Amino acid sequence: QSVLTQPPSASGTPGQRVIISCSGSSSNIESNTVNWYQQLPGTAPKLLIYSDDQRPSGVPDRFSGSKSGTSASLAISGLQSEDEADYYCATWDDSLNGVVFGGGTKVTVL
Amino acid sequence: QVQLVESGGGLVKPGGSLRLSCAASGFTFSDYYMNWIRQAPGEGLEWVSYISSSGSTIYYADSVKGRFTISRDNAKSSLFLQMNSLRAEDTAVYYCARYPFTGAFDYWGQGTLVTVSS
Numbered sequence: 288q289s290v291l292t293q294p295p296s297a298s299g300t301p302g303q304r305v306i307i308s309c310s311g312s313s314s315n316i317e318s319n320t321v322n323w324y325q326q327l328p329g330t331a332p333k334l335l336i337y338s339d340d341q342r343p344s345g346v347p348d349r350f351s352g353s354k355s356g357t358s359a360s361l362a363i364s365g366l367q368s369e370d371e372a373d374y375y376c377a378t379w380d381d382s383l384n385g386v387v388f389g390g391g392t393k394v395t396v397l
Numbered sequence: 398q399v400q401l402v403e404s405g406g407g408l409v410k411p412g413g414s415l416r417l418s419c420a421a422s423g424f425t426f427s428d429y430y431m432n433w434i435r436q437a438p439g440e441g442l443e444w445v446s447y448i449s450s451s452g453s454t455i456y457y458a459d460s461v462k463g464r465f466t467i468s469r470d471n472a473k474s475s476l477f478l479q480m481n482s483l484r485a486e487d488t489a490v491y492y493c494a495r496y497p498f499t500g501a502f503d504y505w506g507q508g509t510l511v512t513v514s515s
Binding site for chain 2: 289319320322324326331332333334337338341343373375377378379383384385386387388389390391
């Protein structure tokens with residue numbers, strides 16, 4: 288079982304908005320910044336959002352992150368077929384002294 | 398450009414050992430913390446280990462503590478993972494990843510597959 292909880296799947300039609308949740312606790316999400324990674328099939332993960340809501344250079348502004356208390360969210364606006372991928376949240380856990388990941392959410396574009 | 402290239406994966410019997418390497422280029426390796434992260438077939442991501450820029454601070458996931466050892470050679474811009482007493486559940490693709498002050502893994506290697514099987 289992952290320390291951070293994500294829904295296993297999410298879906299939407301092209302152009303729709305999809306939101307992925309990530310639930311944690313006071314020792315991880317509430318105390319540290321959250322990062323999101325996108326993993327396209329057969330490839331290494333790629334950083335999508337860092338420090339809760341910052342986009343690295345080159346990441347489309349369709350992707351946005353937010354955090355409140357012990358939960359974080361990733362929103363994908365204007366869903367596109369190339370957004371079909373697995374998405375993972377991650378953060379540092381002060382109790383475990385290590386990085387913890389969510390179990391991942393598979394996004395399907397219908 | 399930043400590049401991370403892992404090597405050293407392969408097939409090993411339970412109880413055996415393997416040493417993974419990660420060759421870094423395109424940035425000042427000695428300025429960055431580094432990590433190993435793994436992904437079992439069809440599964441999610443699991444953080445394995447972290448090493449500070451100087452090598453003075455190291456953390457491990459409980460699942461590998463006492464069996465795996467992370468190290469680095471800043472002169473050769475290389476990161477290592479010595480894996481001993483390997484188990485079937487250690488079978489995974491192992492990625493090295495750069496870890497800047499933001500606390501996010503901003504660059505990943507392509508991964509190297511470790512298979513533990515008799």
